[in-house]
Amino acid sequence: MKKIRTHSDFERIKQEYLKKSSGRTIVLRTCLSTGCRSQKSVAVSEALWSSIEKKGLQDKIEIKQTGCHGFCEMGPIMVVEPQNIFYKKVTPDDTDEIIEMAANGGGVIDRLLWKDPVTKETVKCERELPLYKNQKKNVTYKSGRIDPKDIRDYIAAGGYEALIKVISTMTPDEVIDEIIASGLRGRGGGGFPTGVKWKICSESPGDIKYIIANGDEGDPGAFMDRSLMEGDPHSIIEGMIIGAYAIGAVQGFIYVRDEYPIAIDHLSGAITDAEEYGFLGNNILDSGFSLSLKIKRGAGAFVCGEETALIISIEGRSGMPRSRPPYPAVEGLWGKPTVINNVETFGNVPLIISRGREWYADTGTKNSKGTKVFSLVGKVRNTGLVEVEMGTTLREIVFDIGGGIRRDRSFKAVQTGGPSGGCIPMSRIDMPVDYDSLREAGAIMGSGGIIVMDETSCMVDVARYFVGFLMGESCGKCVPCREGLQQMYRILENISEGNGEEGDIDALLEVGQFMKTTSLCGLGGTASNPVLSTLRHFKSEYESHIFEKKCTAGVCKNLFDYYIDDKLCTGCSLCRIKCPEKAIEGKKKEPHVLDKAKCIKCSICFNSCKYGAILIT
Amino acid sequence: MKIPVIIDGQLVKVEKGTSVIKAAGIAGITIPTLCYHDALKPYGACRICMVEVIYQKQRRVVTACNFPTEAGMEVHTDTAKVREIRRMVIRLLLARCPDVPILKKLAQSMGIEDIKLKQKDEKECILCGLCVRFCDEVVGANAIGLSNRGIEREVTTPFKVLSGTCIGCGSCTYICPTGCIEMVVDGEKTGMRMEMGNISIDPCQDNYECETCDVDKEFMTTVKRVFAEFRNKYSSH
Numbered sequence: 001m002k003k004i005r006t007h008s009d010f011e012r013i014k015q016e017y018l019k020k021s022s023g024r025t026i027v028l029r030t031c032l033s034t035g036c037r038s039q040k041s042v043a044v045s046e047a048l049w050s051s052i053e054k055k056g057l058q059d060k061i062e063i064k065q066t067g068c069h070g071f072c073e074m075g076p077i078m079v080v081e082p083q084n085i086f087y088k089k090v091t092p093d094d095t096d097e098i099i100e101m102a103a104n105g106g107g108v109i110d111r112l113l114w115k116d117p118v119t120k121e122t123v124k125c126e127r128e129l130p131l132y133k134n135q136k137k138n139v140t141y142k143s144g145r146i147d148p149k150d151i152r153d154y155i156a157a158g159g160y161e162a163l164i165k166v167i168s169t170m171t172p173d174e175v176i177d178e179i180i181a182s183g184l185r186g187r188g189g190g191g192f193p194t195g196v197k198w199k200i201c202s203e204s205p206g207d208i209k210y211i212i213a214n215g216d217e218g219d220p221g222a223f224m225d226r227s228l229m230e231g232d233p234h235s236i237i238e239g240m241i242i243g244a245y246a247i248g249a250v251q252g253f254i255y256v257r258d259e260y261p262i263a264i265d266h267l268s269g270a271i272t273d274a275e276e277y278g279f280l281g282n283n284i285l286d287s288g289f290s291l292s293l294k295i296k297r298g299a300g301a302f303v304c305g306e307e308t309a310l311i312i313s314i315e316g317r318s319g320m321p322r323s324r325p326p327y328p329a330v331e332g333l334w335g336k337p338t339v340i341n342n343v344e345t346f347g348n349v350p351l352i353i354s355r356g357r358e359w360y361a362d363t364g365t366k367n368s369k370g371t372k373v374f375s376l377v378g379k380v381r382n383t384g385l386v387e388v389e390m391g392t393t394l395r396e397i398v399f400d401i402g403g404g405i406r407r408d409r410s411f412k413a414v415q416t417g418g419p420s421g422g423c424i425p426m427s428r429i430d431m432p433v434d435y436d437s438l439r440e441a442g443a444i445m446g447s448g449g450i451i452v453m454d455e456t457s458c459m460v461d462v463a464r465y466f467v468g469f470l471m472g473e474s475c476g477k478c479v480p481c482r483e484g485l486q487q488m489y490r491i492l493e494n495i496s497e498g499n500g501e502e503g504d505i506d507a508l509l510e511v512g513q514f515m516k517t518t519s520l521c522g523l524g525g526t527a528s529n530p531v532l533s534t535l536r537h538f539k540s541e542y543e544s545h546i547f548e549k550k551c552t553a554g555v556c557k558n559l560f561d562y563y564i565d566d567k568l569c570t571g572c573s574l575c576r577i578k579c580p581e582k583a584i585e586g587k588k589k590e591p592h593v594l595d596k597a598k599c600i601k602c603s604i605c606f607n608s609c610k611y612g613a614i615l616i617t
Numbered sequence: 618m619k620i621p622v623i624i625d626g627q628l629v630k631v632e633k634g635t636s637v638i639k640a641a642g643i644a645g646i647t648i649p650t651l652c653y654h655d656a657l658k659p660y661g662a663c664r665i666c667m668v669e670v671i672y673q674k675q676r677r678v679v680t681a682c683n684f685p686t687e688a689g690m691e692v693h694t695d696t697a698k699v700r701e702i703r704r705m706v707i708r709l710l711l712a713r714c715p716d717v718p719i720l721k722k723l724a725q726s727m728g729i730e731d732i733k734l735k736q737k738d739e740k741e742c743i744l745c746g747l748c749v750r751f752c753d754e755v756v757g758a759n760a761i762g763l764s765n766r767g768i769e770r771e772v773t774t775p776f777k778v779l780s781g782t783c784i785g786c787g788s789c790t791y792i793c794p795t796g797c798i799e800m801v802v803d804g805e806k807t808g809m810r811m812e813m814g815n816i817s818i819d820p821c822q823d824n825y826e827c828e829t830c831d832v833d834k835e836f837m838t839t840v841k842r843v844f845a846e847f848r849n850k851y852s853s854h
């Protein structure tokens with residue numbers, strides 16, 4: 001009988017599990033999350049098993065198949081404990097050697113270590129990697145350390161202790177007060193104080209209430225929520241149970257996009273296990289409180305991440321936002337009071353309960369507490385999933401954690417907040433990252449995407465790209481968003497094709513501002529951010545596109561030419577060989593010449609020249 | 618319980634939660650609308666009904682058709698900001714539908730001569746959703762819906778095939794503010810057809826008489842009577 005009724009049942013299960021696994025002192029943590037899987041980490045994991053069996057080391061070595069560690073770019077990755085050795089890009093051919101070394105307790109395989117692209121030094125331990133060592137892993141701590149498919153592993157790591165504390169020692173109102181006092185704000189984008197949302201819902205009249213976790217994550221390039229759902233599903237579930245207890249919900253839903261099959265698999269397994277152990281279902285931990293959880297799969301429209309559209313989608317109708325008020329906390333799913341929070345928000349809840357409001361409120365800035373998980377991508381050297389304390393500066397994220405800009409190019413901007421976020425220029429790089437500073441700079445926290453851009457990114461093109469994306473994702477219900485996006489897109493297209501005119505900038509500002517004040521939902525309300533923020537910080541770039549017909553970043557094809565600087569060119573011929581149009585001519589060791597008429601501006605030569613001799617006019 | 622609300626300086630007392638537009642109606646103030654109808658749930662899509670409200674010292678623009686009033690709320694329906702918003706709604710809609718009479722009329726009343734926008738189209742439907750909601754909420758036939766999203770959005774029958782559930786009541790043609798749904802009278806059995814751009818909505822081809830039909834027979838008798846009267850009226854022309 002696994003059902004836990006008392007605290008001693010819980011301790012017994014935990015101790016049994018710890019005892020069982022204590023014999024195997026060597027643990028190989030291999031990532032089986034989506035990023036590493038796409039690099040064939042499943043085959044690596046299988047090869048590790050057979051290497052262990054071949055050597056008969058089953059009692060000594062344990063393989064822990066974990067969720068995302070964060071350094072997805074280097075996948076398949078693994079860590080050998082207790083020495084904490086980090087191996088990157090592991091292949092099935094490496095496994096015999098890895099097992100051999102691990103069993104002997106000494107030695108590392110140099111070729112599998114991560115090498116700093118600048119200093120060329122290798123780093124042996126996971127905890128010393130620049131990508132990790134400057135992070136503060138709270139919410140993502142367990143992902144990468146526990147087996148997400150084994151509830152006992154979660155329990156052994158301190159899981160479900162918060163739930164037991166809540167149910168045995170706290171009233172619902174005390175839970176809400178604790179969350180309010182911690183200062184936790186929603187991680188789904190809006191940054192609404194979570195405890196306050198819970199309070200409003202708990203005070204709304206009604207016997208039936210619902211709780212929903214938003215795991216839709218529609219931003220292109222973002223994968224924080226996916227990693228958490230895959231790597232630590234129980235922490236989300238535990239947070240939801242605590243939330244349901246606080247507001248008095250009896251039914252909950254986790255809304256996950258259908259493109260996340262592993263997340264769905266891990267979450268549904270976790271729900272079944274939690275039911276089996278008595279953390280979910282009827283009469284949870286013998287307290288009289290009951291909750292059932294279900295997974296709802298979303299069809300992957302960006303707008304379905306918006307809370308009212310998401311609720312309508314759960315109800316089985318087509319996901320289109322509706323006006324608020326009434327807010328979901330008052331009138332939500334099937335008209336009942338509903339709390340909807342982002343999955344990362346729920347992931348914070350057990351930590352706050354276990355370690356206390358003071359501990360939580362101690363991290364972060366005045367109005368943004370705790371940590372935030374970001375997906376760091378773009379032109380930085382190290383990309384991946386990073387969790388940092390609120391208030392960390394952009395410089396620390398881009399340079400200390402991200403390792404700076406690739407190919408020694410210069411930093412130009414970071415785009416935060418997903419497609420409807422904004423671009424922040426170099427001059428603001430020492431800005432602390434929190435809800436308020438980002439908003440002040442014309443960007444948003446969004447769900448936590450950070451895209452780093454260098455001198456080769458054209459800001460007009462960036463705005464055009466995001467507006468194009470949003471135009472396709474707008475639900476089309478309200479006039480400002482549907483028609484406004486089309487107008488902005490047309491203007492941006494004209495500008496980037498070299499047909500920009502006087503008045504275009506004013507028109508963009510006018511339509512963009514109008515959309516901000518009048519759109520029905522947050523999609524339209526934020527959709528002009530990419531345009532307004534680039535206009536604010538990079539206006540001269542728009543002007544040179546419109547008036548001088550120049551794209552100095554070398555992106556808008558009608559607005560620049562490549563040429564070869566004969567002083568810098570060493571005549572290595574690499575560009576000549578690579579050019580698909582045979583537009584470059586020259587003898588070896590003599591300066592080459594590029595024929596503008598033949599050049600299609602594919603940028604292959606530009607990116608391949610080691611001497612920086614190919615320039616943009 | 619009635620609450621006091623001040624609309625353009627005029628004090629009115631309304632039930633708490635009454636929408637701003639209804640409260641304004643009581644005060645005798647008309648707010649322009651394109652997607653609102655008394656018989657339907659508010660939709661909040663056209664945004665032309667936006668007004669400024671001041672409540673608890675906060676000033677914001679909201680859609681009058683669905684924003685609930687609160688005690689002591691101040692509503693301003695004709696500020697410079699409100700006028701600017703309405704003009705922009707009309708400009709954007711005219712860019713989409715240059716020939717729709719109601720839009721042209723509104724533009725004229727607002728003194729808009731040049732819409733000053735680049736992206737232009739030749740559509741007729743403004744996607745107010747009135748037809749779809751009327752067919753659903755009032756008629757209960759659900760014969761038409763809004764499909765696709767964003768710029769592809771359109772009013773159509775499910776899967777764009779002939780609708781079997783349209784009862785031919787003509788409500789959609791009546792409620793459409795742009796006149797883009799037309800009722801066409803032809804055919805012996807059905808009497809009429811709704812033409813909407815490239816789709817047509819036909820009432821049941823079998824006159825709702827076969828065994829499997831779950832349409833309310835009594836209701837259909839009434840509908841058929843209306844059909845007959847309609848047909849007679851037209852044929853006597």
Ligand SMILES: Cc1cc2nc3c(=O)[nH]c(=O)nc-3n(C[C@H](O)[C@H](O)[C@H](O)COP(=O)(O)O)c2cc1C
Nearest residue numbers: 186187188214217218305306307341342345522523
């Ligand atoms: C267009 C749009 C897309 C959104 N997508 C997401 C999403 O993918 N995930 C999410 O958690 N919140 C998303 N949100 C925010 C939700 O509407 C909602 O604010 C959030 O789930 C509330 O949870 P929180 O308070 O924990 O942040 C989106 C909002 C908008 C306007």
Ligand code: SF4
Nearest residue numbers: 475477478481521524
């Ligand atoms: S703002 Fe855009 S996504 Fe939101 S309701 Fe309006 S059209 Fe739909």
Ligand code: SF4
Nearest residue numbers: 752783784786787789
């Ligand atoms: S005529 Fe047909 S489509 Fe139009 S409202 Fe009536 S039932 Fe609906």
Ligand code: SF4
Nearest residue numbers: 742743745746748793
């Ligand atoms: S067809 Fe007419 S009523 Fe229906 S959405 Fe279009 S404009 Fe509105």
Ligand code: FES
Nearest residue numbers: 661662663664682
């Ligand atoms: S009438 Fe209010 S939004 Fe259309």
